[in-house]
Amino acid sequence: MKEVARKLNTTPRAIRLYEEKGLITPKKDKNNDYRLFTEEEIHRLSTILTLREIGVPIKEIKKSLTDPVMTCMSI
Incomplete structure (x- = not known):
């Protein structure tokens, strides 16, 4: 997670928040739970971070990521 956070210029805490909110669902390694x-x-995740940066609420991001019509419209 630290590596991804560093790559995207964010924090592991932010990534965990988006996971808790159901925006991302990374698999976990069975051996070490990474x-x-x-x-x-x-x-x-990069898309989520960009949308958050411009002020889009998490609830709206989740809606647009789960609704295929909204996703097509946002592209």
């Missing part, structure tokens, strides 16, 4: 991020999840 989160495993795919490139797709890193891209999704």
Whole structure:
């Protein structure tokens, strides 16, 4: 998680918050419980961070990420 946080210029705490809110769902390594991020999840997290930076509420981000119509409209 530290590596992803560093790559995206954010904090592990922010990543955990987005996970708690259901915006991201990284798999966990069974041996050590570390989160495993795919490139797709890193891209999704980057999108979330960008939207938060411009003031979009977490609730709206979640709605747009789960609604295919909203996702297409936001692209």
